[in-house]
Structures are given as structure tokens and as C-alpha cells.
Amino acid sequence: MKKKKWLSLALVGAITASSIGVVQAKDKELNPKKVQAKNVIMLVMDGSSDNVSTIARWYKGEPLALDNILTGAVRTYSAESAITDSAPAATALATGNKSNSGYVGVLPSVVTTPGVAPVAEEDAFKPVANVLEGAKLQGKATGIVSTSEIQHATPAGFSSHVTSRKNYDDIAEQQVYQNIDVVLGGGYEALKETRKDGEDLVKVIEEKGYDYVTDRNELLSSKSDKLWGSFAPSALAYDFDRLVTKPDEPTLAEMTEKAIVTLSKDKDGFFLMVEGSKIDWAAHANDPVGMLSDFLAFDDAVAKALEFAEKDGETLVIAVTDHGNSGITIGNVNTTSTYDTTPVSAYINPLKEAKMTLEGALSLLKKDKSNLAEVAESYGLTNITKEELTALKESDNLGKTLVQLLSNRANIGFTTGGHTGDDVFLYSFGPAKPTGLVDNTDLAHSMATAMGFNLTDLTNKLFINAIAEFEKLGYTTKIDLTDKNNPVFVAENKKSIITIPENKNIVHIQNKNSKKTKTHTLDSVTVYNDKDFFVSKEVIKLAK
Template identity: 50%
Template sequence: MKTLKRLTILLSLLTLTLPSSATAAQPPHKNVILMIMDGTNSDILTLSRWYRGTDLKLDTILRGGVRTYSAQSAITDSAAAGSAMATGLKTKADYIGMNHSGSPVLTVLEGAKLSGYKTGIVSTSPVQHATPAAFTSHALNRDEFGDIGEQQVYQGLDVVLGGGASWLKPQAKEPSIDDDGMLKTNQVSREDGENLFKEIHSSGYDLVLKRDGLLWATASPKLWGVFADEDISYELDRPLLHPDEPSLAEMTRTAIGRLSQGEKGFFLMVEGSKVDWAAHKNDPVGMISEVLSFDDAVREALDFARKDRNTMVVAVTDHGNSGLTIGNRDTNGNYKTLPAERFIDPLKKAKLTVKGATSQLKKDRSNLKEVLSNYGLGDLSGKEYHAMESADSVEELESKMVNLMAKRAHLGFTTHGHTGEDVFLYSYGPDKPVGLIENTDIPRVISTYMGFSLWTGPFASWYTDGVKYYRDRGYEVSVEGRTSINPVMVAKRGDLVLRFQENKDFYWRNDEKVRLKSVNVYDGETFYVHVAE
């Protein structure tokens, strides 16, 4: 009996000193890497696999499918699709971080940030474009790049990497004129004159503008990299034409390295933006370039996740585009005898995408043959060359080039627009989503894993109609500059004056600057603020 008693006491002491099973099972941190391949259909993934000659990294984590339709259409745009994956709510075309009624709702990135996680975005488009915008801002029109860019700067993200410098800098005092004496049509900048680069710098970011700066930047907690005025080059073009720009894989690796320094964990959204851009042009070479670029970025995420063991990786496309098919009307009678090489070999002759090739075209078109050769069309018949030579514009030339490439590679295209099919779901790690799901299920799975909800508790009703809120409390409220580029909501009661600036994360209480937990949003009618009771 004495021996049994001693054993009982010893076991009790061990139980007190060891962590409970619940505590032991709880990881010290949780990370989520959501990767979105914009505008990608299934055939281009198959074609890219044949082109590379090996399985894709994506193939190793194929888990199901995703339905992509929006609140108003069987075929979505990137704004509605991105917002669905960011907020968990179906919405309308062009809406950014808004529900179908046009009111701002918190995104999964904002929820993660408010819950103490580090946050970041990576994109090969301007970061103000629809998909990255949907996670970081709120607007009724995806083209409001100025407002979107301003909100992103004041959101306080930890890492931002991509293009879009044009919407961070003030409008030039003098317009830029090209060699023909014409105003440059691609000259864009901020209409409100604000220099957001100064705000980025003063907010403690490492600000990098070139690839070397990204690869060798010091490890401060916050990083903002902007590598192009607009979009970053197609990966096939980048080494030759724009070597100062980083690859998507390099940006992804750097973002993970910075964000993983936090104790609680991080949420990172990575977009391979330009499969969609190439698909709109019906350029199969550009589409393959960007699928493989995205797959390289997926490899970076999976390498980290497999070592970390507390990281969920979700990869998906937001919608299809172009209706690409391996096979076309010319293969109706002989498709059973065509090996993969018959589709791939013409594509492999291209050294540049169609955009990259035509960007080198001289004004007098004296190097047209070289341009065509760079796109893999160096062996044209006289009739084919004359068709290229007779193109009235660069856009028409590009159209003729991609059409001929598609014909040679036995590929078909049904549209220059989006398509409405279900898309593949790829996932890895703890609590990963599987099966055929809605795009709105993605943020629900992510937020559940990270331990917060966007649809219950304080996050569910985060944004308030500021005018109504303060009027109900006895303030005189107005919106100054309602139609200007920098509206301000002003609430007055006695000697107290509150001033809320659109797109900022603060307000003025008389002369005191008070920080908010999110940005103010104005849609032209309603001024939305977050009020902490």
C-alpha cells in the first residue's frame, strides 16, 4: 500500500509539471499563405506542365475545386471574386471590399491584423489592382486607384511588394511629352497631390525600388517594395528586358522571411496577376510564363510550410479567362495522333511574350522580323509576313501574332474575356480546405484556423455610418469637400471638433491626432468610420 501511495503522489506531481494535452497541441503561431493565380483555366495548367516537362508543384497539393460566380453573374470579375475570397461574401462586379449592398466589410487580412497577426500582400500587377485591393481597401469601383492606394498605405501592413508606383506619387507639375510631341497617355499619378512615398518612409518601412534592394534589404520589421510604375514584367521577359525587377518567387520568399519574424504568425496574400493579362490578349506564351512563375512562388510557400508545420497554404484562381483549349477546329480529324510536342514545340520557340516582343518594335518597324522571331515566328511565309506588315497598330500586330501562334500550336480560344467554370483548389497544412467549395468558404476556413470571425462579434459590424452615428449623439455633422478629391467628415459639439479624413487611419480631435484601428471610407454618399465604444 505504501508503494502504491508513493506512485500515486509521484504521478500527481508529474501531471502538475507537464503541460496539458490542449496546451501541448496548441502551436506557438499560425500562418496562412493565400495564393491567387488570376484568370487561369485548366487547359493552361496542363499546357504549362507539358511545357516544363515535369509535374507542377501545384499538382502535389491538388485538393478539390472552387465555384467562382458573383452575386450578379455566372462569370465574375476579379473585384467581385477577390472580395468574395477576402470577405466571405458574394458581391457585385467592380466592388472592392464591399458587400452586395455597397457597404464596406472587414477583410480576412484586416481581421488578421486586428487580431495581432502580421500581414502582407505580394502582386505582379500594381498593388492597387482588383485582387490585392480587395484584401486591403474598400471602394465601389475597382478603378479608384488613388483611393485604394491611399487606404493601403494607411492600413499599416507589414509587407507590400509589387508594382503601382504611379499611384503613390503626386501628379507631375508638367505633363510628359513623347518624341512625337504628344502627351504620354500612360502617365498616371495621384490627383490629390499627396506624396505617399513620404508617408511610407515616415511610417518606418524599408522602401526598396529594385530587385537588388529587395534581396539585400536590412531586416527591419516593415518592408514596402515598388518595382514598376504599373505592372511587373512577364517572367519570360523580365531577365532580358527588366532585370531590375524581382520575380514573384523572390518577392514571395522575401515576404515570408519578413513576416515570419512575428511571434503570433502572419497572413500573406500572393497574387500571380498576369496569367489573366496574357489570357485577355490570347497569348499562350505569356500565360505559360506566368503559370510557371506562380508555380515557382508556390514552391517557396511549400518549402516554408513543410519546415514550419503550422502554416496553411491555399492556392486558387479567381476565375477562368480566354477559354483556352488544347486542340481546335484544325484537330477535329487528327487529335488522336498528335503528341504533346506538336502543341509545345511552337511555343518553345518564343524567347519573349507577345507584349515583350512588340515592346522592342522600332517606330519605322525596320526590326519587324526580329520582333516576330522573338515571339517564335521567325519562319513566316510571304503571305504571313505581309499580314503582319500590314497591321495598322501595335495592338493589331499583337492580335495577328497570337492568332498565328495559336494556329501553329493547335490551340483554341473562345473569348478575350473571363469564363465561368469551376477552378482547381490547391491546399496544404493544418485545417486546409478540401473538396468542391464556394470562393466565400476560403476566408471562413482561414479565419477559423487563425481564431477570429468576420461575421460574429465586433468584426461583423465594424464600419458605421459616421454622419448618422454622431448626429444621433448631438453633433452637427457635415462632409466638407463632398465632391473634392479629399473629403473630410466634420462633427461639432460645443468646443469639440472631430475631423475624419477619407482613406486615413486617424482623426483629429481638435488639435489632437487620434489613431484608429482601420481606415475611414467614403463612397460619395456615406462616410464610414469605426467607432470604439
């Protein structure tokens, strides 16, 4: 008994010492005086999971670039669920705050997850600062890259603040007025003059001095320090499909390399967020080919980031998925009794037959479906059986049937068409790299500290309730909703009338005596969350 008691005490002591060691290491890592990074590259593989990386490695037949920098794992839950949506996941990664489904860059209104701190009712939907905004105020160059619309949830989380991820108009406007140095991806539709607010954001982009490029050749040949690339009305093509369906679009690796080359010209350093977006879309469709396509394209982009970081020596690289999706498994009901003798080739060879993703294959389908067998073959269903062809001809959902047939051939399983709540791999490299099991919110604070700022302090600097603060200064205030698509905050005293439009980085101050109006350009954007306007301390200083 004494021996057992001694062993138990020794074990507890070892665990305690280990825990203290982890905390001390983390504190040391997050101390900006000891370890900092000149540059930070954050890469997000949306909707991927650990099994995707395993399948991709077998498919590729050699190690992944990611394999060299595996350092831990990440918890991904949101403020209201064990399974997160991409918007609160991006908010956590970018701002260090948990939030609700659909919320981008703002605090939650509902908190039900154990361990997540409650939010005061008056702070619900309040904007919170992100690492890109912090980097910009540090004098660093900034960039976002995505294979989806640049206004999609993940890039939006690093560049905007809205109560709904569907609000592309506000997201796009904030992104343009954030003065980000490099923006590359899809989403041209959200920039056009047909927007609800009537603003032609392409014209604004050009007026701001960007080289606005629309295809691969223009991107690669540009010499500008300010780049805005819109390569598709919405999302870009899957990597496997690109040469056939969209040959003028750049790859994710090309966009990443161009962004790094452009941003690294800044002597103060840079922050870059890169997203491989459509792994998630393929996962929702249970399309293993689409998942492989854009996971491998993402890994190529990681290789470009690491190539720079290894030479540079001052760059922190973090790569992570924001959440799992689909519950993809190597093995399904076919392998219940044969899993221990089923060779790797039984899983991988059927996938290698596919030349295009589900999206790409279906784009080739004729209206009369006369080329159905050829479409199926392009998706990997070579030597199609009579039963398989009949299933396709009788299908009410051709895409669903195609993925089911190929997954059956490849012995790949799926548990859902939605997100999953699993912890995911953490990949990191360079100074101040996070390691071990961390929360997704920890990564935002790690990046901020590595760049020399505090996200809470930054929020208090950038997002002050305009009504409360201006009324303290003796102004009368109102929110002008005459044009509901262009809300404006108005503050007035005996000397001045101050007008501040939402989503922009400008403030107009009219002198009542001279009737002259001066427009000031700000370092950050003003946010209206459909309830309150939030302005920076810079605005308050101008009003005094």
C-alpha cells in the same frame, strides 16, 4: 421491382450519408477550437484556368508544385453574373461576400444570381471586413505581393474598400494607412505627389518607417521588418521578358520568399496574399506564351510558400485562380479529325520556340517595322513562311495576328478575349485546409476561422455608419466636401469637434474650451463610399 426499389433507397441513403459526412468534415475544419493556423498564405493566379496548368506541365516536362496540393474545386460566380470580374472575385476571396463588377471590398447594389442572398438597399456599397484586416487585429504581421500595380483589383480586394476598382487614388491611400507590414509590387504612379488629393504617399510610407525599395537588389538586401517595394510605375514585366526588358525587377518567387522571411519574424504569425497578376492579361490577349510565362512564375512562388509551410507545420496555404479567362483549349480546328493521334510535341514544341511574350516581343519592334521578322521570331514564329510574313505586314492589329499565327502552329484554341465562368481547381495545404467543391466566399471564411476570428463580427466592429452612430450620441454631423478630393467627416457637440478624413487611420478631436487638438491613430481605416462615412467602434469609443 422490389430489388430496384431497395437499390434506389440504398443509393439515396449513401448519398445522404456522404453529404452529411462532407458537412461534418467542413464544420470540423472550420471550428477554431479544433484546427487553427498560425500563418496563412493565400496565392491567387489571376485569370488562369485548368487547361493552363495542363499546358504548363507538358511545357515544363515535370510535375508542378501545385500538383502536390490539389484538393478540390471552386465556384467563381458573382452577385450578378455566372462570369465574374476580378474585383468581386477578390472581394469574395477576401471578405466572404459576393459583389458586383468593379466593386472592391463592399457589398453589391444588384443581386440577380440564383442562390445569392439579397442585400438591403441601405447596405449597398457598405464596406465589409477582409481577412488581412482580421489578421492585423489578431496581432499578426500582414503582407500583399503582386506582379501588377499593387492597387489592381486583387491586391485591392485584400486591403481596401472602394466602389470602383479604377479608383487607384483611394485604394493606394487606404493601403498606405492600413499599416500593412510588407507591400511588394508595381504601382508607383499611384503613390506620387501628383495624385489628385496632392498627398505624397511615398513620403508617408517613409515617415511610417518602411524601408522603401525600388529594385531587386534593394529588396533582397533589406533587413527591415517593414518593407514597401515599388518596382514599376504600373505593372512588372512578364517573367519570360524580365532579363531582357526589366532586369532590375524581382521575380514573384523572390518577392514571395522575401515577404515570408520578413513576416515570419512576428511571433504571433502572419497573413500573406500573393498574386500572379499577368496570367490574366495574357489571357485577355490570347497570348499562350504570356500565360505560360507567369503561370510557371506563380508555380515557383507556390513552391516557396510550400517549402516554408512544410517546415513550419503551422501554416495554411491556399492557391486558386479567381476566375477563368480566354477559354484556352489544347486542340483547335486543326485537330478536329486528328486529335486522337496528335502528339504532345505538336502542341508544346511551337510554344518552346518563343523566347518572349507578346508584350516583350512587341517592345522590340522598331517604328518603321523593319525588324518585323526578328520580332516574330522572338515570339516563336521561327522559319516564318511567306504567307505568315504577309499576314503580319498587312495586319491592322499586329499583336492579334502574332498570337493567332503562333496558336495555329501550336494547335491551341481560344473561345473569347474575356473571362469565363468555369469552376476552377482548389489547391490547399496545412492545418484547416479547405477541400472539395467550395464557393469562393467559403475560402475567406476558412482563412478567418483558421486565424480565430469571424468576418461578420469583424465588419460590425470596423464599419459603422458614422452619421447614424454619432447622432445617437448627440452630435451634429456633416460630410465636408469643400475639397472634393479630400472628404472629411465632421461631428460636433458642446465640448468637442471631431474630424475624420477618408481613407486614413486617424481621427482629430478638438477640445472647444482649450482649443487643443489631439490626433489618435486607429487600428483600421475610415471609408467613405461617396454616400456614407464608415468608422470603427474604436472611433465611437473615443467620441463618448
